[in-house]
């Protein structure tokens with residue numbers, strides 16, 4: 001089957017939905033999304049959206065905090081862009097119906113999170129993402145120009161590779177849409193578009209312990225890499241310092257806003273320790289807090305540290321953090337009475353598909369926004385709550401750029417061949433997929449975590465190479481399924497992270513290695529770029 005559309009948007013999180021809403025004014029939009037519409041990282045966001053609204057705040061203060069967190073690697077123009085555009089985009093979200101928490105006088109209630117020197121997090125209590133996602137979905141439902149294809153997984157971008165054959169010598173590569181698997185009947189669709197927007201989110205699932213839901217398998221990064229797009233800074237994987245330590249809680253996030261509200265990180269004996277690591281204590285940037293916890297746990301041999309908010313009034317805690325309170329209570333932890341056991345877990349990919357200030361990737365016709373990208377905003381470590389901000393600002397810019405591109409170009413599509421599944425069979429070896437997936441996650445957790453070394457990274461590389469080859473061979477002879485697509489992408493993304501980490505022979509932001517414990521501005525104040533030369 002073939003779908004023709006003006007714009008293809010891959011992903012229905014904050015970036016994809018906000019982009020699609022703007023594109024709907026400029027043509028026909030198809031959103032493909034691999035599960036139900038609302039399933040995304042966005043849906044789980046708790047803390048909120050960083051933006052300048054407080055009268056004592058300023059753009060330059062927000063810019064400064066972002067640059068400091070990014071440890072010398074942010075691109076200043078990109079940071080200025082999201083900070084200056086932020087308040088406008090947040091107000092637009094309020095206009096489409098997001099009921100942000102407000103003070104008695106009607107102004108936004110602003111929270112505080114790590115690395116911010118001032119209260120600037122706009123939020124809906126502690127379930128900001130869910131409310132934003134729902135409001136965007138409601139707005140999308142009212143747009144007749146948008147068609148949403150749920151349970152549809154993008155497999156690969158359509159480029160010269162499919163049209164001219166592999167290893168062609170096209171000087172400038174183009175993207176004309178994507179092959180997409182309809183999970184309900186296993187058909188593969190050709191979705192042909194005048195411009196394509198990747199908004200497929202991050203890759204936390206590449207690690208054993210992660211705050212990310214199951215959809216976050218790095219599909220967009222892997223697809224773009226295979227298509228020859230430039231991928232940047234994959235070594236900078238952010239570990240969130242505080243996820244619930246409980247066998248069944250699946251790395252449930254305890255928002256940094258809890259620390260912003262006054263909670264302190266303490267050891268089993270109730271001792272604070274963050275003051276020994278950073279002047280901002282428990283509210284230091286995330287890379288520093290996660291590393292400090294890792295160091296304390298190694299020193300004590302304890303399995304977790306604790307987050308103590310019990311000194312605050314019980315009703316205030318329940319009112320500000322209803323979701324966290326209820327969820328912890330479900331696991332028999334009353335956060336108003338006892339400290340919360342917490343450990344770090346993989347949370348956010350600062351690297352991704354490299355884009356310019358207009359959301360354009362290095363492939364003509366392919367734009368990208370949200371966590372799938374590396375826009376230059378986050379540098380070596382993302383400042384808290386700058387991700388939703390980046391997603392909505394670059395979602396807007398991607399829509400403008402994709403619409404301009406479609407107007408200027410691509411009147412004539414090349415003939416796109418149907419999906420080629422010759423030589424593939426229905427496999428009965430599905431156990432290989434779940435086994436390989438777990439192996440990748442374990443390797444990444446054990447060898448490519450918060451603290452790295454050459455030895456661990458080399459070990460990860462050799463094991464991942466083998467798994468990557470096995471997965472690719474299996475993929476070539478098996479009919480595609482969602483699980484197989486994800487496994488192939490996880491294998492690719494894991495390799496990209498390890499290769500990038502091995503390239504950076506210094507410690508900066510989220511990349512800390514015992515072999516090069518210092519920052520080396522002279523040699524490494526630059527992005528790590530990986531690009532496939534032959535596709």
Ligand code: FAD
Nearest residue numbers: 011012013014015041042047048154201370371385387388
């Ligand atoms: P997502 O919201 O992840 O959406 C990606 C979409 O792409 C999904 O719909 C997915 O199904 C779809 N998709 C993926 N692959 C395919 C494919 N192959 N084919 C079709 N569809 C595909 N950031 C903040 O700024 N503030 C916060 O308070 C905050 N809290 C967070 C809390 C948690 C628990 C987590 C996990 C993250 C949090 N973040 C926060 C980070 C932030 O939520 C994400 O970075 C942001 O939501 C990313 O938005 P996105 O639209 O780029 O991707």
Ligand code: SIN
Nearest residue numbers: 046047255256384385
């Ligand atoms: C949180 O609420 O702690 C997550 C915020 C973020 O990821 O920016």
